[in-house]
Amino acid sequence: ESRDPHQPEYMQAVREVMESLWPFVKKNPKYAKFSLLQRLVEPERLIQFRVSWVDDQGVVRMNRAFRVQHNSAIGPYKGGMRFHPSVNLSILKFLAFEQTLKNSLTTLPMGGGKGGSDFDPKGKSDMEVMRFCQALISELYRHLGPDTDVPAGDMGVGAREVGFMAGMMKKLSNSNDSVFTGKGLSFGGSLIRPEATGYGTVYFAQEMLARQGKGFDGMRVSVSGSGNVAQYAVEKAIAFGAKVVTVSDSTGTVVDEAGLNKAKLAALMHLKNVERGSLKSFATRFKLKFEAGKRPWYVPVDIALPCATQNELDLKDAKLLIKNGVQCVAEGANMPATLDAAHALIAAGVLYAPGKASNAGGVAVSGLEMSQNALRLSWDREEVDRRLHGIMCSIHENCVRYGRGSNKQINYLDGANIAGFVKVADAMLEQGVY
Ligand code: NDP
Secondary structure, three states, X not given: OOOXXXXXXXXXXXXXXXXXXXXXXXXXXXXXXXXXXXXXXXXXXXXXXXXXXXXXXXXEXXXXXXXXXXXXXXXXXEXXXXXXXXXXXXXXXXXXXXXXXXXXXXXXXXXXXXXXXXXXXXXXXXXXXHHHHHHHHHHHHHHOEOOOEEEEOEOOEOHHHHHHXXXXXXXXXXOOOOOOOOOOHHHOOOOOHHHHHHHHXXXXXXXXXXXXXXXXXXXXXXXXXXXXXXXXXXXXXXXXXXXXXXEEEOOEEEEOOOOOOHHHHHHHHHHHHHXXXXXXXHHHHXXXXXXXXOOHHHOOOOEEEEOOOOOOEOXXXXXXXXXXXXXXXXXXXXXXXXXXXXXXXXXXXXXXXXXXXXXOHHHHHHHHHHHHHHHOOOOOHHHHHHHHHHHHHHHXXXXXXXXXXXXXXXOHHHHHHHHHHHHHHHHHHHOOOO
């Protein structure tokens, strides 16, 4: 710990995992050998670089970018790129560490990585975003490859940004190897990839509820965020018969007591994906309540799906959700609940799914995109959705296997951390000290 005291998000992620692993490692001492845990928390390689680009006014701009190549024990580094002003090494190391365990859970052969930049795509023209993406890849390309490191999207990086980066990658490498996932359908993208994280989160929650003889039908659901993950979590929850009463963004929360429907969701998608505006105009258009600066957790619900960003649900929020009778909290975002919030939910008997399990559907379909590219063919929607659903069910089973405590309640946090760890740890041990 003393090596990174100035990296709070990374410390938080490591502490959460180690709390789960420690009792398990004590019972299975082979995992305490060869400094395995120390090696697991040290990224194999970090790349930090300058990105210089020219804006529409002809002014030279400078951003900082990173790629964290965390662990390649079970496959090439794999994980998204995030463009957001808050991006720093602590946040990317936490995301890369989580990604290593998450990718292991998917059952597919992918190692863990993450990258990004403090570039803010908000308010930038398409041409500025393109020049930035090209400048970034003109450095990063030498560290990427289909069997080395395969990036994708994350916050602030959608189909537009992936397209610009993949295009530059192709030009510089003189190769059509598909080095990004989340690509457009016209050049190797997979059907269902945009939907995968949101759908997968709902599939996972459905499995947890089903063990208790429950489902989404008729449930009140709150969703935070209104980006890629949130949009498709809302879509699938509605399709399963739930009433989705909130969405949010960085400016505040919209409350819709009647429940979002298909038409409102289509308008929300247009606002966020095309106009790139904020939620207030959405609330005004549909005459809905808009709470500036608020998070959705004060609204009474049966199921909460945090799909915006890290540390967006703290202990106070968790207590409020519990008081209002929440039964299930499944994370679409990465580490949205603080550690004490997660502990409070588990202690109250709430079904709590950590992001590395419940949001793994996105990277799972990225893995399927890689398989389709390697086979040089593409599967139809039903085929990809069927595989996604199957993977979410197997992640759930694996969490149940490793998360069975002394009482009947399943601790999905422990289950996900241990199940993800075992495969990476075995692969590291079998490959010797490196
Ligand atoms: P997007 O950029 O598409 O959307 C992010 C959403 O979160 C936006 O609505 C944004 O608001 C909101 N937001 C950002 N910061 C805050 C904040 N401080 N408070 C409240 N709301 C905020 O990103 P994604 O949907 O792709 O990602 C969301 C989360 O899911 C992230 O944690 C990401 O790491 C995780 N994830 C994403 C996967 C994917 O496939 N995309 C896969 C697995 C995990 P605004 O519109 O105002 O910017």
